[in-house]
Amino acid sequence: MKSSTAPEPTAWQELLEIALAARAHELSGLGTGGLRLFNGFLEGWPALSVEVFAHTLVIYDYAQPPLADPLIRQIQIFYQTQLSFIQCVILKTRRTAEKRGRVIFGSQPATRLTENGVHYALNLHLNQDAGFYLDTRQLRVWLKENAANKTILNTFAYTGSLGVAARAGGAAQVIHTDRHKNFLSLAKDSYRLNNWPVEMADFMVGDFFSVVARLKRTGPLFDGVILDPPYFSTTAKGRVDLTESVRLINKVRPLIADGGWLVAVNNALFVSGAEYVRALETVCADGYLSIEQFIPAPPDCAGYPATVRRARPTNPAPFNHSTKIALLRVRRKLKMG
Known part of the structure; x- marks a missing residue:
């Protein structure tokens, strides 16, 4: 079933590209730190938010019903193409079984990040959010x-x-x-x-x-x-x-x-x-x-x-x-x- 909350095929990629370009100056420190890559509530797609923690991408799908699997796959590929350090991707949806997230690429989510010279332990499956507030x-x-x-x-x-x-x-x-x-x-x-x-x-x-x-x-x-x-x-x-x-x-x-x-x-x-x-x-x-x-x-x-x-x-x-x-x-x- 196609979600009514998904933009047109060319529009969603443009939204992600614009958001990523605005964060270009922040990307050099990624791979060990954390960043919100897309805030759909403000940036044009309320059903989607994307964050990165060290080498792990977290996709939050707030759509009801959830976004179609092929579209999630395209979003995943978009970020993996742009950010070569991504080794794991987690999807969190409003489905009960997926609220804390499931791994859709890779195997081991990041267990730590470094911000401003300080190390923080992570458990990206701990809760509905990532457990670390950006x-x-x-x-x-x-x-x-x-x-x-x-x-x-x-x-x-x-x-x-x-x-x-x-x-x-x-x-x-x-x-x-x-x-x-x-x-x-x-x-x-x-x-x-x-x-x-x-x-x-x-x-x-x-x-x-x-x-x-x-x-x-x-x-x-x-x-x-x-x-x-x-x-x-x-x-x-x-x-x-x-x-x-x-x-x-x-x-x-x-x-x-x-x-x-x-x-x-x-x-x-x-x-x-x-x-x-x-x-x-x-x-x-x-x-x-x-x-x-x-x-x-x-x-x-x-x-x-x-x-x-x-x-x-x-x-x-x-x-x-x-x-x-x-x-x-x-x-x-x-x-x-």
Whole structure:
């Protein structure tokens, strides 16, 4: 059955060619790093996204029904022709059996990548996504440049890439916390790739609300906290909903030392940039938090002027992408007496 979401035969190849040409300056570092090669939602084919991690190409087919096998094969050949280092291709679709991906070319997917001099462990079959978010690349750069001698709490750590970047920047300690042990296992693998000791106390498996409550009771304050929650999640202990960013920020702000910082990420496509800024301004109204800067998504994720063909459902401005990253500075009330 032909999918109605596929462009005409000549049109789809032109879209991929234009997108790849816009990224030409990024291609020389590939083979070990990661890049979004095609963001179909913005670049003209919403049913398709393509990323590369080291030597592995990942094709995301969001079409319903999925794109026909011969068309997927043509897309695969297009990229293999352009990028000679590709040794493996994974296809992820909305079919239950393929959500985590199946290998359609080669055998062994990449198990590591290197970005900005830091090694990250990969498991490209771990989840529906690739387990490594390319849209937070500039945040990893910032963390590496600003974490020296700091104590950092990485909440909703997932596979730990943000905390790993902070550790690479010379952080005195990074504590990663996530509900899922298998996600944190990948963060530990990243430590091993970088020849860092793995201290079990730095990897806390548990519900966000429980861990934060325990740290408030027992732990010293942190110099920085990373808050990058999923767009929605519920547990017996509480609910995570990115339409309620203020509530989550207020949960972690008591853990941050005077003069410390909070990285607050909201990746909800349906939350506009203006709406998120209003939420941040609300939580900053008491004068003990202030917005210091916004960190952009890289252009391979945010789109290039020559490639963007579709408007987003909500306007991310003043951010450049639906992954909205804000750096907040923290002041604490002085205790009297």
